[in-house]
Amino acid sequence: MEQTVYHIPALLEQSIEGLDIKPGGTYVDVTFGGGGHSRAILSRLNAAGRLVGMDQDMDAWANRLQDDRFTFAHGNFAFLKNFLRYYGISGVDGIIADLGVSFHHFDALDRGFTFRGDAPLDMRMNRSASFTAKDLVNGYDEQRLAQVLYLYGELKASRRLASAIVKARPLATTGDLVNVVRPLLKPAQEKKELSMVFQALRIEVNGELNALRKLLSQSLEVLNPGGRLVVITYHSLEDRLVKNFMRSGNVEGKQEKDFYGRVNTPWRVVTGKVIVPSDDEVERNPRSRSAKLRVAELIAQQGRADQ
Ligand SMILES: C[S@@+](CC[C@H](N)C(=O)[O-])C[C@H]1O[C@@H](n2cnc3c(N)ncnc32)[C@H](O)[C@@H]1O
Structure with a gap:
């Protein structure tokens, strides 16, 4: 079998710099994955520092760091506040979220995240969740399916794709899905558009936008004053x-x-302009x-930002 890495972290240096790590601080990596970001954080902490690595996919547990300062938490970051409370942590100095799926998800062909290979339509990051891609493609009405494909896959042919899927139901495998949608895709764009179909379904199956909304709101409650929120996204809506x-x-x-037209906000935005990978990194x-x-950065006291 081909040897694969679990994940290669994106924007590693820039995101760790963004955390502005205090050596004795407490940090949470809510998307632990292969632990690339977590390892970099841990290497900057002293003996008093602490790191929680969260992931909703139990496969990530195999990558947990063997270090007394590290705790692995299996769960969804939508429940971050409760998890931290459970571990007796009242406030953190930084949160890092590197959203979406890991290489592992694409490379584990049996989990249904990719159009390479033929596997059950699953796409759950958390395998104890009950809702799968099979439930989605066979259960959603045509309009809702089209919406998912349009919003999360940015597919112009979303309505035609949804209609073809509904006509071909029931679908059981990723191969069934590919056979239905492929004739509707432009041959030159086939791979890109198939990836977008799979991305759209995956985002819906895992409720990714809702989980992100919950994480963001809770960041205000769990960060210490001056704490940093560092987020890497891969989709325009995120x-x-x-x-x-x-x-x-x-x-x-x-x-x-x-009164003066200045925005009331608890944040000081550190990255004026969004940071993207260099050509070299890509x-x-x-x-x-x-x-x-x-x-x-969470402002110590609710303040104002000039916009
Ligand atoms: C892009 S990978 C992160 C990779 C990681 N930064 C590294 O360096 O290896 C995203 C990870 O976050 C996990 N994940 C995605 N959404 C999540 C959520 N709502 N709650 C917890 N984990 C989540 C996925 O299972 C995946 O392992």
Whole structure:
């Protein structure tokens, strides 16, 4: 069998710099995966420092760091606050989230995340969750399916794709799905569009946007004053959510202004302009190409940001 790495972290240096690590601080990596970001954090902590690595996929547990300062938490970051409370942590100095799936998900062909190979339509990051891609493609009505494909896959042919899927039901495997959608894709764009179909279904199966909204709101409750929020996104909707949240302090992105027209926000945005991988990094790690990094610092007292 081909030897694969679990993951290669994107924007590693820039995101760790964004955390502005205090050696004795407490940090949480809510998307532990292969532990690339976590290892870099741990190497900057002293004996008093602490790191929690969270992942909803139990496969990541095999990569846990053998270090007394490290705790692995199996769970969804939508419940970050409860997890930290469970581990007796009242506040953290930094949160890092490197969203989406790991290389492992694409490389483990049996989990249904990729159109390479033929596997049951699964796509769950958390294998104890009950809702699978099979439930989605066989259970959603045509309009809802089209919406998922359009919103999360940015597929112009979303309506035609949804209609073809509904007509061909029931579908059981990724191969069944590919056979139905392939004739509707432009041959020159086939691979790209198949990836977008799979991405869209995966985002819906795992409730990724909702989990992100919950994580962002809870960051305000669990970060210590001066703490940093570091988020790497791979999809325009995620990035917009993070950008608006860091500007306004709420997931709706509603900006409240004071008498002078200055925005009331709990954040100081550290990355004025979004950070993306260099050409060099994309060449070394092509899967990093859509990564976008944003960093914000929780202001000690609710303050104002000039916009
Ligand atoms: C892009 S990978 C992170 C890779 C990691 N930074 C590294 O260096 O190896 C994303 C990871 O986050 C996990 N994940 C995604 N959404 C999650 C959620 N809502 N809660 C917990 N873990 C999640 C996935 O299972 C995956 O392992």
